[in-house]
Amino acid sequence: MSTSFRTLGRSGLQVSAIGFGAWAIGGPFMARGKPAGWGQVDDEESVAAVHRALDLGVTFFDTADVYGTGHSERVLSRALSGRWDEVVIATKFGLTFDAATRTLTGQDVSPGYIRQACRASLERLGTDHIDLYQLHVGDAPLERVDELIATLEELVDEGLIRAYGWSTDDPERAAAFAKGPHCAAVQHNLNVLHDAPAMLTVCDTHELASVNRGPLAMGLLSGKYGPESRLPMDDVRGDSPQWMTFFRDGRPAPEFLAMLDAIRDILTSGGRTLAQGALGWLLARSGRTVPIPGIRTPGQAEQNAGALRHGPLDPAQLAQIDEVLERQVN
Template sequence: MQTESDGRRRAPGRSGIEVGALGFGCWAIGGEWSAPDGSPLGWGKVDDDESVAAIRRALDLGVTFFDTADVYGAGHSERVLGRALAGRRDEAVIATKWGNLFDERTRTMDGADRSPAYAREALIASLRRLGTDRVDLYQLHLGDTPLTLAAELRDACEEFVAEGLIRAYAWSTDDPERAALFAEGAHCAAVQHACNVLEDAPEMLSLSEERGLISIIRSPLAMGLLAGTREPGRRAATGDIRSTPPAWLSWFEAGGVPAEHWTTRVEAIREVLTADGRTLAQGALGWLWARSGRTVPIPGFRTVAQAEENAGALAHGPLRPEQLKEVAGLLA
């Protein structure tokens, strides 16, 4: 893998696919969808026309990597992304995920399927929704899949590469052992995992360095806490997953109110992150680039303004070494 000296390009693993140092996550643009019990899994209502405009604006600003999943919005995110990229497909690198079962009609998720047969079925369905003939990066979305089953799915992905249906693959998991298993595949290019200035992931970042993978960083802005938009005491809207946060979502309390423990930590580092003319979000992205040259954070977005702010982080680049050290000291 090679990266340019300015840190703005990434060539994932052994795939030869070059992406920018910043991607955009397409969970939020999927709109509202839910679990079988009715609890929200999306980020609330969205304007599809605004989402399309934001994706196209991102392309104009040099952001070409878009990460989605078939289950986001129960297929809706892929459809919106496909619509936005119509006529500009070759400018973009598309990553999507599979493994969860869902109903597009009711917009609900229900269960999972870890079989190689379903991996193929899901891939064909994603290609149809995206309006494309190939997925650039195909990712297993079930982070706790047993290693024996995962090996079969890795081999299935190698078959998809040989058939020209995908160019490379990855696993969305926070477990280094699982990521290492996928990395044994010839066309494994990346691992997607959580990481941000509030919650580091040193083992995952080390694995990426050792195996020549790209770390696709989900939750780089802690689902809004590091975007400067989630004020203390502010409740999330109905239909937003943050309004009834699941156990893994520790940044928010019931009602989507930011947890005091985390807001206190954000305030402790705000001055460093917003130095040099950065917004809070741009500083948080700069921290990730300073943390590792293999990171590609994928902040979510729903508007053109959000796309422009996130893309603006590229002009600032990574935090300086002394700023990285200062942040570590403040959070220690």
């Protein structure tokens, strides 16, 4: 498998094997009265991070209309100006928001709203098409799938999007979406501490890309956090919503810290940083994976792009990690 580029499922689009997750550069926003962003950001630094990633060979950028209630898309527009021919851009739809108050307000997967959201994202991004348009409602009803696919296929026919996918951790939903002719990917949680063999099987069966959110376990695999770490309350991890298993009450979950300590030496072999080893595990786990670590500084861009240089872990290292974590091999 190539260590630098991957094919984005059935779309045929070539992307860097490691992408750029743009949630953090959206800055603060709220959901159900709690922070949903990663704290304050410096837009100049965000633009510099995008430029550094591009210069180091990162070509896949993943955002969503709700990140900073539109701000992430606008920052990417500014950073990618004049360089659109170098990149593949992915964004998401389905969650509603009030940009004036930077607050999420609900969800809407109706055909009319999807069209409205698509055109709004195109305007914020400053481009004429979206390469990968992803449903952001992970538990959207299965009975809506045919209607969703029909609407997305119309957007493909109109040239507004090139392919689509679902951001969900449910293999049944991913498989249902895969019947759409231009469905190319599923975005799901996957990292060395949280394997997802059933979802990877769906990706193999239906020739979908596996776009990996949480590839560094929300930062835990960066090595920056220990038992005494406490995340600030303006950070989504600080209030630790229930779905965020890697942090609890604003602190790293002890059971995951213990797992990390057990495999640290394997991940950091060969001169890799901990994050580069974690990304190397993902590149080795499947030829379909495209991890999208969150990046908001040039230094983070350099570290994550360095994983492209090191490439995948080897099969023996994968087997050793499974053995240490007492994980069944799939």
